[in-house]
Amino acid sequence: MGTAIFMVLMVCGYWYTSRDLSTRLKLRRTFGWDVYFLVALYGCIFVLQGILTTAIIWLCLLLTSIVMNAVPEMTGSDDHRLQMTFMNWSFLGIQAPVVIMLAFAILFCLYRSNWARSANLNSDGRRQLYKYLSRANGIEGLIYQCMETGQLAWLTLKSQRVYIGMIHTATVDSTSLNNIVLIPMLTGYRERDSAEFKIENNYSALYASQNITLSSEPHSALHFRKVILLDQVESISLFDPSQSLALGYRKESEANGE
The missing domain is CATH 2.30.30.100 (SH3 type barrels.)
Structure with a gap:
């Protein structure tokens, strides 16, 4: 799991720094180990955005569970714990929240690199x-x-x-x-x-x-x-x-x- 996070972090950082105009110009003025740290910095930003988005999803599931447990006559008498189901769900041996977090990190990277207004300057x-x-x-x-x-x-x-x-x-x-x-x-x-x-x-x-x-x-x-x-x-x-x-x-x- 750690290897997957590190790979997505570095790939997102490299993709963004090599395609975003302003960052590419900054990268051209950077030498030595500073290049790797600059790439890792932007990769960390996208991964953190993915973590925050996943946390928001978990919070939404928590609030949904609280509401469902508050009205058992409409949702049943079972104890609803959607947030725990979300945390325990796995995909190809990796916990689902990690997969979703990495997917959001890649989407944020693609958006900032290709589709955002700042990436297409006139x-x-x-x-x-x-x-x-x-x-x-x-x-x-x-x-x-x-x-x-x-x-x-x-x-x-x-x-x-x-x-x-x-x-x-x-x-x-x-x-x-x-x-x-x-x-x-x-x-x-x-x-x-x-x-x-x-x-x-x-x-x-x-x-x-x-x-x-x-x-x-x-x-x-x-x-x-x-x-x-x-x-x-x-x-x-x-x-x-x-x-x-x-x-x-x-x-x-x-x-x-x-």
Whole structure:
């Protein structure tokens, strides 16, 4: 019986932590033995909920027995002890209350993992959750600041490719597939010797000339989106177009001798 309780406890904890979005993000930030304790913690919560539900059933049977014994003319003269029958009932060699408790623990786990409202967040809910969980991480915090405010981000990849644009969405709940979906404004590369940024594509000029927006038809800015794996990003920072244009103007003026 103890083995069955332990197995259900660990399986429920693992199922919940691997499928609930917020818990999965917390689990990704946990290492070593803390992972096992976190899984066991959530498993204990579901088992305790099952114990409380079983206790409520026992209490309901007790109250029913008291009422039935109080009106023998309606229920007979026998001494009704439904709660004791419930406690002594066995299923496959295991006491029925234990089986019912484990069944409720599994149902609570499935509900919280798959059917509860918190387990099916919309885009706004995900954004708020990511914002809360990314406060302790500089890169993730900057990403979701750009997502929330619409500020442009400057991404430099390990290959020295440079992307400047709006961060549309980001995925950080997977170890190997963390990515950023970027709507590009400028793309280019840094020269290896001088580290000077060379522009190759000016998407912002294309958007302006063809009246392309996030909701335009038949083509929108999302048709030009770039999906960038987060482990390929070398650095990320905010991009201020006004300062960049002013800097470019000063360099041009110096080159012309003005």
